[in-house]
Amino acid sequence: LVVGTQKFHRVADYIAELVEKKRNRRMDDPRFSICDTEDETGSVETIRDHELKERQATAFVSIMQGCNMHCTFCIVPRTRGTERSRSIPEIVREVRGLVASGVKEVTLLGQIVNLYGRHEFASVNGESPFVQLLKAVHEIDGLERLRFTSPHPVGFREDLLQALADLPKLAEHVHLPLQSGSNRILKAMHRPYTAEKYRSLVRRIRQTRDEIAITTDVIVGFPGEEEDDYRQTRDLVEEIQFDNAFIFRYSIRSDTPAAAMEQIDEQIKEERNRDLLSVVDASAHRANERLVGRDLEILCEGPSRTNAARLMGRTRTNKIVVFEGKPEHVGQIFEISVTQANGFSLYGTPLVPTSSPVSA
Numbered sequence: 001l002v003v004g005t006q007k008f009h010r011v012a013d014y015i016a017e018l019v020e021k022k023r024n025r026r027m028d029d030p031r032f033s034i035c036d037t038e039d040e041t042g043s044v045e046t047i048r049d050h051e052l053k054e055r056q057a058t059a060f061v062s063i064m065q066g067c068n069m070h071c072t073f074c075i076v077p078r079t080r081g082t083e084r085s086r087s088i089p090e091i092v093r094e095v096r097g098l099v100a101s102g103v104k105e106v107t108l109l110g111q112i113v114n115l116y117g118r119h120e121f122a123s124v125n126g127e128s129p130f131v132q133l134l135k136a137v138h139e140i141d142g143l144e145r146l147r148f149t150s151p152h153p154v155g156f157r158e159d160l161l162q163a164l165a166d167l168p169k170l171a172e173h174v175h176l177p178l179q180s181g182s183n184r185i186l187k188a189m190h191r192p193y194t195a196e197k198y199r200s201l202v203r204r205i206r207q208t209r210d211e212i213a214i215t216t217d218v219i220v221g222f223p224g225e226e227e228d229d230y231r232q233t234r235d236l237v238e239e240i241q242f243d244n245a246f247i248f249r250y251s252i253r254s255d256t257p258a259a260a261m262e263q264i265d266e267q268i269k270e271e272r273n274r275d276l277l278s279v280v281d282a283s284a285h286r287a288n289e290r291l292v293g294r295d296l297e298i299l300c301e302g303p304s305r306t307n308a309a310r311l312m313g314r315t316r317t318n319k320i321v322v323f324e325g326k327p328e329h330v331g332q333i334f335e336i337s338v339t340q341a342n343g344f345s346l347y348g349t350p351l352v353p354t355s356s357p358v359s360a
């Protein structure tokens with residue numbers, strides 16, 4: 001069975017078909033294998049059912065598929081196709097259903113989420129389709145927190161900044177991929193912004209809310225990256241003081257333009273990767289240290305991944321907090337007193353007695 005990315009919704013039926021063939025001992029006959037990799041109109045609306053776990057309070061909602069940006073290192077435009085967006089009423093219906101099942105926090109997902117709907121829907125009163133969607137979802141009673149990921153620096157306009165300032169359910173966290181701090185490398189990556197524009201956007205995002213967290217993605221060792229290019233990236237990352245960052249060592253994706261460019265030495269990539277990680281770890285640690293002694297709202301998601309005897313939740317700024325709790329904490333929003341921090345997590349004590357029910 002081979003299916004394309006626009007055919008996920010057909011997998012169950014195809015498997016049933018193949019099981020039937022196996023039962024009839026026709027499985028090894030290549031005439032009966034299934035290969036369906038075509039584009040399918042409307043497939044973007046087909047994945048919307050959720051299997052929620054008990055007390056699950058967070059969920060991801062896909063609002064669009066595909067990407068038209070053609071970054072030279074990325075295979076997504078080839079594998080996922082061109083941008084296709086779901087309608088606002090469909091997305092609102094899905095989020096309403098999740099909230100009715102107990103979900104309190106929703107993350108809207110798209111490859112370039114802030115460019116949602118740009119081919120299908122018009123701007124209204126200067127508001128992009130994405131901001132219209134944010135406002136529509138924000139209206140849903142019972143939804144407590146709203147997130148989105150990942151936006152592209154291009155298209156992060158005034159209306160979205162205003163929405164960050166105006167919509168209280170929007171969590172105070174923006175993941176804004178930088179990729180490089182060198183304009184020369186950004187151009188080679190086909191990322192249509194400059195380091196100066198990125199810096200200015202970060203400044204404006206920080207003006208929208210007190211203590212908004214900003215995280216990013218950076219690629220080191222992109223083809224042609226000279227020491228001076230890397231230095232510019234390092235300086236910008238140091239200057240911005242991200243709350244956290246994913247650092248990727250460039251690796252070839254076949255059939256992408258960057259795969260055909262002149263590659264740089266693996267050893268140099270490794271050194272830059274380690275060096276940049278140390279810069280990011282230091283700023284993440286500083287950002288977390290500042291929260292020690294504070295009382296913060298968290299949404300408890302369940303057992304900690306590193307220690308199942310403890311629970312974990314996330315602050316509105318998307319920082320992980322690990323704590324000793326009770327099963328009734330799971331799926332609830334409450335305050336926690338932060339007592340310790342490292343670069344990855346915060347540790348704290350819930351400010352509600354664990355013997356009494358936790359209110360939402």
Ligand code: SF4
Binds near residue numbers: 067069076112152
């Ligand atoms: S990196 Fe992101 S914006 Fe660029 S082509 Fe890939 S999915 Fe699109």
